[in-house]
Amino acid sequence: MTDHQKRASHTRSEEGLVLDQPEYRIEGRAKVTGSATYTADVRREGMLDVSYARSMYPHARIISVDTAAARAMPGVHTVLLGSDVRPFCLGRTLQDWPVLAWDRVRLVGDRIAAVAADTLAEAEAACDMIAVEYEELPGIFSPEAAIAPGAPVLHPDSDGYRFLRGIRHPRSHPNMQGEGNHEHGDVEATFASASQVFEHTFDVARTIHGHLEPHVSAVWMEGDRFHVCSTNKSPFRLRDQLAAALEIPAERIVVDSEYIGGDFGGKGFSIDEYVLIILARTTGRPVRYVTRYADDIRAGNTRHAARFRMRTGVDARGRIVAHSANIVYDGGAYAAGKGNPALMPAGGLSTLVGYHLPAVRVDAMCAYTNNVPGGNARAPGQPQMSFASESHVDLIARSLGTDPLEFRRMNAIQIGDIDCNGERWGDSTFSAVLDLLHHETHWDRPPRAGRGRGMSLGARSSPEGGLTSDLMISVSAEAQIQVLTGVADQGGGAHTMMQRVIAERLGVPLDQIEVRKGATDVALFDLGAGGSRLTPVAGGAALAGADALSERLELLAPGRPVLAQLELAARSGDIRVKGHFEHEAGLHCTYACSVEVEVDRQTGQVSVVDCVFVADVGTVINPLALRGQLVGGFVSGLGQALMEELNVDEGFVTTPNLGDYKMPAMPDIPPIRIVLLTEHPGGGPFGAKSAGELANVAVAPAVANAVHDAVGVRITSLPITAEKVFAAMTATEPGTAN
């Protein structure tokens, strides 16, 4: 046992029973019985419904907006225009999206006017009466076109945009959202000395999150404060974004949430709350907006489409010595949905994650286009990057005639090695996950005739260092431990996780611990869900809170059993402690994945028949939710691998519904074997690590590699449709398809 492990195991309660049992979800009964309320269920006396008049063009100047007819429609309380909200722009980091467009629309579905009416039907009918006169402008539909000579500048006023996280990086072109590079080692010299150099290009399609609950919000005034109920999973951040954009003191905005009906990275971004605040003030009535699903798809946020040009040199023994990557993301019409200051997908520069890279040059850019905006989606940038990296690695191993698992073992980071960002790793569990994958798949035995097998390897860094979380714990008159958190549970099971951490630490029955979510005016600050941070960071706060409570109880009744202490605390009243945690960065969660496929040689259809996913997750807090995250993530990855693509034709989304945009359904899910590596503790409570964004990253390249293994063709773009496989087979072997 390492010191870390000893410490981790010692800090659990002597009973140690809580974490060994499958969890009972705090919110499970309410959700299963249908009594759970979501934001769309929120009703207030006199509440008005809101609808928008939206752009018909991907890029156009607004000449005039005639609202006279709309204002005269029955039930209409107010019509709000861009000129009423100018110059307010919304966004998470860069506020570049006009709350309502005033002079220019940049995507189909851009919001031009908002109507608040007694009913939704009246609001929508009034929107239909709004006459907009446009001057159509040439559109930009690819990042390459955005920086080509003579390209129209999509955001001429971009220098004036508010930037909420420090100072915006300088840009080489006005149509650039974000760009960046990284270099370490002597890249050109190392390439020159390499024994072989490999180059491949990969493309990844734009995809959606697929949360079944769309974005919904409701706003009303309470005194001079705005009460915002939102599907946003980061209430404190939303409060600050709203305050900055609308120039309202943050104390005058309270953000609350109901249950959140799915997130997958899409619920960290809000668009409509800004308009609703202004409408609530204008009308003096509660107002709400429920996004129609097609609008959520075409005028919300997506996972970025991307192109990767990968170049890697290996030495005579097959070790990677030099690597370069050129990465281009389609940022879409607005950068507002991006959470990180680089204004690129957060994992956007991390190429060949998990491999020792002595010399690297990475250039990445994300440009404005008139397509659907790109924003955060589960593990932003990583599934795209993983597809390119792990396809590229597989092709190299194949060219060298090296077993793909052994090639990865030889090149994977060991303690002390350097990754793509120049970071030297102080830990590595790659050998362990590769061993487990090898064992579970019987790797040395080839798959059954007609099948192909492919694998992928990767890692995710623990959440960035310095992240903090706080919560309050008090003891009620009934001796209940009451936890007040600002964390909105987006479905991952965070509240149950906190309950179990505290129960495990104190040795108190689970039902004696209540976890309640508070709005931003009563709960302590928390960054919200995202970046796989809740278990390690908010869980750390729960553990710290349990310790703080334990200390208080010891002062109250030294040496007494905790249940007796709680009884005393209940009688004494006013027991209230804070749990504070600051996360230290440094640890990595690794994974290895194997997929076996059958390919119909006449049609190109790929059937996934077996999957193994090995994940380094540290100590398990919620065993069922963990499995749910890994299996669910895996299925999401299969969707991205095989079928998901948001088709956009000259700015128009051609698959704006879940009938044409297909995600995997239950009958599509193959057997998925989950193998957990739990012996290497992480920085979370009791040694827990992050797990929410591992599996979806891993799948697509493993599928591509398996297809190559099965039928000898390489698909270099996602999704791997039957038609692409068919075309590749037909091209390589005329006659195969006949």
Add this chain to the structure above:
Amino acid sequence: MSFEYHQPTSVDEAVSLLQDHGDDAMALAGGSAFTLFMKLGLISPGHVVGLGNLEEMGGIHLEPNCLWIGALSTHAEIEKSPIVRDHHRTIADMFARVATVRLRNQATLGGNIAHADPAQDPPPTLIALDARAVIAGPNGYRRETPLDGFFTDYFSVALEPGELILGVRVPLVAADTRATYMKFLPRSADDYATVGVAAVARVDHDGLVASSRVVLGAVGPTPMRAKRVEQALLGQRVTPQLLAEAASLVRDEIDPIADARGSPDYKREMARVWTERALTTVTA
């Protein structure tokens, strides 16, 4: 949107309601396609005629030499009906694979036909089995028409104003006639077909094709009958080569569009592959 809802108790009452309100009226059976189109703003009838009480439009039973399936039968009822399973197994199996169990419990046969979505599975299968629609019109008028030719364009059928589909009659077939419906779902099992193929064939005791019908779905504005394929088979001895050659003719008998399910060229190739597979099954 709002509309006036009518709940007639007889077919004649339903027909006269539809006639009275003309283009402003729509009939409502299971409501699955109706609700979808209404939410998309594609339809906004002022009058909706609910058919739920009309017994004449229900039921699944045998008639002399044919199977009656009432228009209000849900996909799930047809899929599970012992009569359908015994006498037209292909129909039961086909309905069992339409969409999802949630939709099959709601969507009706009549609604499916009247909706006339060319990507749907039942029309090609029913046409291949030579099914006929029984239609009610004004003043107690009844007529029967083959489903082959009934579909006129995307989401269009040859119904006159005021007419209602009461059900279909499917001729019973001889024991040596074989039928199948295959659909190609390369993305998800819960998807419209990239191509659907219904094939029916009878091979005589000399090994010659005595009759056949091949009808494709999802590759044109209506279900597409592949008559040249049928002609190429007629009277010929069944060999793998014959089936491959006949199937290859299907490419020119269809008119697929480009969409998220594939390019026209790919759909033509897949129509060929699946036609060959279907023919192989029904002539084996």
